[in-house]
Amino acid sequence: MTPNSQFDAVISISPSLWWDSDWLVLKSAELLPAKRAKPLRWFLSMASEPNEMASAFAAQIKQLQDGLGANSTGNASKQLHWFYKHFPDETHDSTPLVGNIEALKTLFAGWNAVPEIAVMPLKDLKHFYRQKSAEFGYDFPLFAQQYNVYGLKATYEQKTAWGVEILPEGTRAFPNSEVLWDSLATAYDLDGQLEQAIQASDKAVLLAKQTDSVFLNEILSQAKRLQSQAKK
Incomplete structure (x- = not known):
């Protein structure tokens, strides 16, 4: 009290x-x-x-x-x-x-770390969580899952510019997340930035192999697909 x-x-x-x-x-x-x-x-x-x-x-x-x-x-x-x-x-x-x-x-009724919110750019996403911080009295910095979910959500809903804004910040905050790097590769690919997509995918593959990630097969599959695109 x-x-x-x-x-x-x-x-x-x-x-x-x-x-x-x-x-x-x-x-x-x-x-x-x-x-x-x-x-x-x-x-x-x-x-x-x-x-x-x-x-x-x-x-x-x-x-x-x-x-x-x-x-x-x-x-x-x-x-x-x-x-x-x-x-x-x-x-x-x-x-x-x-x-x-x-x-x-x-x-904590009504609190969901990754709620079903509308697709939005990074600045609006941060504003949303600042409002939650004011409501609950705790700071809620974005964590890896949030960056990943919201970045991919924007990308798949034809807001690729927002996806390639959200996901790079996620990789800066969590540089060892193979999932974020792989998702960033997806976002770059759908945004028409193949070279950047391959670079992000290579990073995802490296991290996935180092950690024996459970997502290694999926990450390798995307890497192979991107390399095939580059040869066309």
């Missing part, structure tokens, strides 16, 4: 909030309106624990409802998103098993 800590998402599984006369509940009330550089997402759950465990948890939920509303609306402008769930059929020992799974599903 402390603003701007290293944690941007918190999971509380059957928390013992009753210690020291509900000190944690009282302290959290002071932190609810705190300004935060990044949004905090908090998931709380309670199993079948009785007495002070249940009463302190109920007090915490009421405090959140009174201070922030019934539950998180999903509005990215909100600085504290909170969620809770009761597991009446679980025990203090079993709740972590189901609670953590439910918490992760809830905290």
Whole structure:
């Protein structure tokens, strides 16, 4: 709950909030309106624990409802998103098993590292993930799979100029990815840049052989096809 800590998402599984006369509940009330550089997402759950465990948890939920509303609306402008769930059929020992799974599903609902988004140029792609970073409070740099999927998607949907923009940046970020180099060869080929396609394919073959890649046969097949084109 402390603003701007290293944690941007918190999971509380059957928390013992009753210690020291509900000190944690009282302290959290002071932190609810705190300004935060990044949004905090908090998931709380309670199993079948009785007495002070249940009463302190109920007090915490009421405090959140009174201070922030019934539950998180999903509005990215909100600085504290909170969620809770009761597991009446679980025990203090079993709740972590189901609670953590439910918490992760809830905290990151709607997040997909490679969502079905429209074909777009590199600058718009980066803007899309910057928006996601603002929403979730984490930086989401593009990784190899994203470069590969979006680069090929653009290429196959007749936006080859975008493909040969996205994939080269991918190979710069992940120079040892034989898959990215092979995809770049595909993009260059479909963009009518055969010489660059062969160069990218040669790099893919070299890396695939060095790592005994499971994609070696496919990469060799494309290399052979490109070399045949060059001889025509």
